[in-house]
Amino acid sequence: MDSFIQIPKDSDFTMFNLPYGAYGKGDVAAICTRVGDTIIDLHECQVNNVFDNIDLPRDIFNSRYLNDFMALGKDISKAVRQRLQRGLSLGGDMDNATIKNTDIFHSSVDVTMLLPIQIGDYTDFYSSREHAYNVGVMFRDPANALLPNWLHLPVGYHGRASSIVVSGTPIHRPNGQTMPDGGDKPVFGPTKQLDFELEVAFVIGKESKMGQAIATSEAEDYIFGAMLFNDWSARDIQKWEYVPLGPFLAKNFASTLSPWIVTMDALEPFRHVGPIQEPEVLDYLKFKGIKNYDINLTVDIITKNGVKKNVSHSNFKYMYWNICQQLAHHTVNGCNLRVGDLLASGTISGPTSDAYGSMLEIAWKGSKPVLMPDGTTRTFILDGDTVSMHGWCEKNGRRIGFGECDGTIIG
Ligand code: CA
Numbered sequence: 001m002d003s004f005i006q007i008p009k010d011s012d013f014t015m016f017n018l019p020y021g022a023y024g025k026g027d028v029a030a031i032c033t034r035v036g037d038t039i040i041d042l043h044e045c046q047v048n049n050v051f052d053n054i055d056l057p058r059d060i061f062n063s064r065y066l067n068d069f070m071a072l073g074k075d076i077s078k079a080v081r082q083r084l085q086r087g088l089s090l091g092g093d094m095d096n097a098t099i100k101n102t103d104i105f106h107s108s109v110d111v112t113m114l115l116p117i118q119i120g121d122y123t124d125f126y127s128s129r130e131h132a133y134n135v136g137v138m139f140r141d142p143a144n145a146l147l148p149n150w151l152h153l154p155v156g157y158h159g160r161a162s163s164i165v166v167s168g169t170p171i172h173r174p175n176g177q178t179m180p181d182g183g184d185k186p187v188f189g190p191t192k193q194l195d196f197e198l199e200v201a202f203v204i205g206k207e208s209k210m211g212q213a214i215a216t217s218e219a220e221d222y223i224f225g226a227m228l229f230n231d232w233s234a235r236d237i238q239k240w241e242y243v244p245l246g247p248f249l250a251k252n253f254a255s256t257l258s259p260w261i262v263t264m265d266a267l268e269p270f271r272h273v274g275p276i277q278e279p280e281v282l283d284y285l286k287f288k289g290i291k292n293y294d295i296n297l298t299v300d301i302i303t304k305n306g307v308k309k310n311v312s313h314s315n316f317k318y319m320y321w322n323i324c325q326q327l328a329h330h331t332v333n334g335c336n337l338r339v340g341d342l343l344a345s346g347t348i349s350g351p352t353s354d355a356y357g358s359m360l361e362i363a364w365k366g367s368k369p370v371l372m373p374d375g376t377t378r379t380f381i382l383d384g385d386t387v388s389m390h391g392w393c394e395k396n397g398r399r400i401g402f403g404e405c406d407g408t409i410i411g
Contacts, residue, residue, distance in 0.1 A: 003088050004095040005105075007036035012260075012392055012401025015089060016269075018081050019260035019402075020225070022064045022116035025106060029114060031061040031069060033081075034260070034403075035088055037108045042080070044104040050087060050094065054079045065118045066261065067340045070205035070224045077205070077224070078265060113259035113403075115166040117203060122164060122342045123330060124199075124231060124251075125156040127321035129275065131349040134361045139239075151279060154321035154329050156346075159231075160252035164342070167258050171407045173383060174253040176237035191234035191250075193366075194381045194409060197347040198299050198357035198389060200316050201229035202323050203261055204341040211334040216287035219324035220264060222337060228258035228297075228391045228405035229344045235360055235380070255344075258389070258405040266400050270294045270393040272317040281325075284332050291322035297348060297391045299357070304384030307374040311362055314348050314355040316391075383411040 001015040013019075013034040023032045023039055030043040043061035045051060054076065060069050069077065087094035094104075126132055129146070132155075136145030149155065165171075173194055177186045205224025208214055214222060231251065238250030274292035295316035302308045321329075326343060347357040356362045359380050363369055369377035381387060386408040392401035 001085070002090040003035050004090050004092070005035045005038045005088060010399070011036050012399075012403055014399055015085060016398050017262065017266050017400035018084055019262045019266065020066055020077075020116065021260045022066065022114040023106070023111040024064065024114050025111045029064040031063060031066060031116070033084060034108065039106040039108050039111050040084070040088070041104050041106065044102055045084075048099060048102050048104065050099075051080060051083060054083060056080075064114050064116070066116050067118050070203070071207075071339045074205065074221070074224075077263070081263060081265065113166060113168070115164070115257060116259065116261060117340045117342070119161040119164055119342045120338045120340045122159040122161040122344070123156055124159045124344045124346060125154050125321065125326050126346040127154050127319050127326065128346055128349050128357070129320040130318060130351055131347040131357060131361065134349060134356065138360070138365050151277075152281065153285070154326045156326070156330070157246045159255070159344075161342070163252055164255045164257055167256055167404050167406045169256065169407065170410045171232060171254045171256070173409055173411050174234050174237070174249070176234060176249050177240060178236040179240045186240060190411070191237055192380070193235035195233045195235050195359045196299065196381065196387045197231040197233055198297055198312060198314055199229040199231050199344045199347060200295065200297070200391065201227050201257065201342050201344040203227065204337045204343065205339060207339055208331055208337045210336040212331065212336065213284070213334065214327055214331040216285065216324040216328045219327040222327060223264055223323060225261035225263045226267060226402075227261055228389050228402045230256040230387060230389055230405055230407060231344060231347070232256065232407070233358070254407070256405055256407040258391075258402045260403045262400060262402055267293050267393065269395060269398060274317070274322055275320050277320070284328055285325050287322065287324050291324050292317045292319055293393070294395070295391050295393050298389065300388045301372070301378060301381070302386040302388055303372065303374065303376070305374065307372055309370065309372050311359070311370055312354065312356055314350045314357050316345070316348060318348060318350045318355075319345060381409055383409050385409050
């Protein structure tokens with residue numbers, strides 16, 4: 001599918017993608033999509049009658065948040081995306097001088113991408129078997145690495161939404177309480193074990209009612225799209241604080257989201273069979289069909305001098321618990337979902353050591369330092385380092401991607 005807009009080779013933003021985002025430029029902030037390196041302002045599209053055949057409220061895109069648009073339902077968001085796919089194609093009806101003379105099109109280098117959703121509640125799962133196993137081996141017992149509940153339910157916890165930021169936002173190294181190895185009293189100071197977690201997050205686009213359990217067969221109706229997610233973690237703080245209630249200050253200081261919501265329609269051709277689940281799960285967690293997705297995921301560390309090292313190449317297809325099971329489990333007790341809620345997968349580790357999704361695993365609790373091209377080593381993330389995550393799907397000449405999920409650590 002070609003566009004009249006130039007699309008560089010290996011661009012995340014082909015005509016098969018058309019993700020939703022929000023951009024700012026001067027005093028303007030609006031909902032947008034992207035083709036190649038061109039930002040397309042959807043408010044200006046509406047003003048210029050591009051969406052005249054779609055039943056859209058006025059000014060629905062004249063916003064920096066997608067929540068109201070997502071709440072209109074998938075029929076509307078699908079219609080808008082399909083309309084853009086037609087209009088922006090080579091020889092499509094937007095390929096004319098009148099439209100090109102409007103304020104619809106902007107170069108991606110001239111805009112700032114904004115966090116495109118008002119996130120209500122954020123939930124983080126722990127759904128990669130390889131990650132849970134690795135952590136279990138490191139901190140407990142290789143023979144009993146998975147806790148007894150892990151193969152029976154998608155373990156998760158409620159996180160904090162206020163500190164979720166868009167890619168490019170600097171991240172402060174958090175202070176906190178830690179217990180030194182062999183020590184008998186805690187100390188206070190900056191974390192010495194700042195880590196990333198490679199995750200994919202899903203955005204809820206349809207609300208459910210309190211008391212309503214969403215079946216695995218209905219779950220996809222509630223999911224608007226996917227984003228990359230770096231769930232920054234302070235391991236030393238985490239180790240001391242997490243007993244008995246789980247993660248708190250080791251997690252809630254920051255998480256970084258990529259700027260684009262890739263729709264479930266765009267992800268559709270990249271469905272992938274998930275791992276076999278044994279033992280058999282309870283009935284409410286059973287599902288039909290193919291519910292995993294083949295999304296390549298990479299993590300690079302870039303030093304303040306620009307030296308770059310790839311430290312992970314994982315894939316979303318490894319997830320043990322799929323998003324439909326996560327949603328069914330999340331609502332089985334009657335917990336309601338709201339538009340703009342964010343559900344993150346948990347760290348996505350693959351079966352081999354080059355596919356681990358956190359420094360904790362890559363450097364194996366500090367015992368296997370990563371050698372950087374400049375001769376320095378990393379067991380965790382240093383001040384000045386940028387952690388850069390990418391995600392993309394590729395099949396039969398069709399490629400889509402998520403854009404960057406970057407964060408630089410400042411002391
Ligand atoms: Ca996490």
